[in-house]
Amino acid sequence: MTRYWLPALATASATALGMGAALAAETPDLSDPPPIEGETLEDAGSHTIRVGLGLAETSPLYISTEHFGEILSERTDGRIKVEVFPNSQLGDDAQMMEMLQTGSLDMTIPSTSPATTYVPELAVFDLPFLIPDRDAAVAVLQSDVALDLLDEFEGSGIKALAYHENGFRQLTNSEKAVASPDDIEGLTIRTMENPVQLSIWETLGASPTAMAFGEVFSAMEQGVIDGQENPFSTILTSNFHEVQDHASETRHVYTPFIIMMSERTWDTLDPSYQELVQEAAEQAAEYEIQLASEYDDWSREQLEEHGMEVTRLDEDQIAAFQDAVQPVYDEWEDEIGAELIEEIQAIVDDSADE
Numbered sequence: 001m002t003r004y005w006l007p008a009l010a011t012a013s014a015t016a017l018g019m020g021a022a023l024a025a026e027t028p029d030l031s032d033p034p035p036i037e038g039e040t041l042e043d044a045g046s047h048t049i050r051v052g053l054g055l056a057e058t059s060p061l062y063i064s065t066e067h068f069g070e071i072l073s074e075r076t077d078g079r080i081k082v083e084v085f086p087n088s089q090l091g092d093d094a095q096m097m098e099m100l101q102t103g104s105l106d107m108t109i110p111s112t113s114p115a116t117t118y119v120p121e122l123a124v125f126d127l128p129f130l131i132p133d134r135d136a137a138v139a140v141l142q143s144d145v146a147l148d149l150l151d152e153f154e155g156s157g158i159k160a161l162a163y164h165e166n167g168f169r170q171l172t173n174s175e176k177a178v179a180s181p182d183d184i185e186g187l188t189i190r191t192m193e194n195p196v197q198l199s200i201w202e203t204l205g206a207s208p209t210a211m212a213f214g215e216v217f218s219a220m221e222q223g224v225i226d227g228q229e230n231p232f233s234t235i236l237t238s239n240f241h242e243v244q245d246h247a248s249e250t251r252h253v254y255t256p257f258i259i260m261m262s263e264r265t266w267d268t269l270d271p272s273y274q275e276l277v278q279e280a281a282e283q284a285a286e287y288e289i290q291l292a293s294e295y296d297d298w299s300r301e302q303l304e305e306h307g308m309e310v311t312r313l314d315e316d317q318i319a320a321f322q323d324a325v326q327p328v329y330d331e332w333e334d335e336i337g338a339e340l341i342e343e344i345q346a347i348v349d350d351s352a353d354e
């Protein structure tokens with residue numbers, strides 16, 4: 001087990017970026033990364049790969065991306081180096097994907113939600129309460145149906161390598177404890193840049209506004225918005241509890257991340273290196289999903305220790321939210337594709353039977 005401590009320098013840069021005065025300094029006890037196996041590749045040139053992330057240094061995403069770098073470095077005798085830039089330093093998800101297209105950035109790991117600009121069917125992940133638990137999530141992410149969506153990036157200038165977990169999204173706000181859909185009425189909620197996400201919160205009676213992740217902390221601090229929604233690990237590692245008193249365990253959406261590379265960078269790599277990058281992305285994804293699971297309950301407890309009121313919802317309360325957002329399915333079914341939605345639902349049902 002390993003505990004990661006946050007470097008002082010990173011705290012300073014995060015503060016400058018408006019991510020909160022001090023980042024959470026600690027992580028839970030985390031599994032060590034799996035041993036790096038496989039031969040060292042023959043010399044096929046040297047590369048430095050820059051990866052931009054929206055999340056902080058203590059996030060499962062950052063830690064697994066460091067592991068991705070270690071795999072590449074070790075298997076190429078240091079000839080491939082990976083530099084990771086957290087906290088939206090290089091841009092937000094949408095901007096960083098554009099940078100991949102132009103080749104001004106090598107890699108990023110955005111949520112699927114803003115990536116629907118490139119592959120509209122990814123909006124299936126934005127549908128509320130589609131994925132009920134982590135077993136179902138992992139089954140979906142490993143399915144051919146989901147993996148085929150990664151191939152759809154072909155021709156966009158982006159090479160999509162693998163899914164990572166972001167986690168179940170939970171609502172936070174600065175106004176009141178939310179236990180039922182009625183409590184949402186009138187709240188101004190930040191959503192990811194995605195029309196289905198906006199539709200969820202409109203349907204629930206909120207005033208949603210789409211915003212890049214890097215702007216969320218300041219918007220909440222300045223009272224521009226009342227709340228936002230993200231997994232507990234992100235709420236904690238981005239210090240949202242400093243500006244939000246209430247959280248509700250709504251688990252309303254499970255949108256994964258996609259680890260992606262600029263096609264321009266990809267094309268500069270020798271085929272042996274390309275194969276290694278693909279392998280390392282999949283190994284890092286597996287490690288990240290493990291870390292994300294270790295963060296879940298721990299993050300919620302830490303938030304409570306930091307004084308946040310976390311409202312847990314029982315099955316009936318969750319069902320009330322589920323009923324309230326049904327119109328979102330009616331609105332988006334044709335656009336996303338009824339067949340795709342059914343395929344994902346079938347994978348979810350099968351995972352429950354196992």
Ligand code: KDG
Nearest residue numbers: 053054055093109110111213
């Ligand atoms: O690196 C990923 C983040 O930029 C972002 O996708 C986090 O879930 C997120 C959000 O709410 O924007």
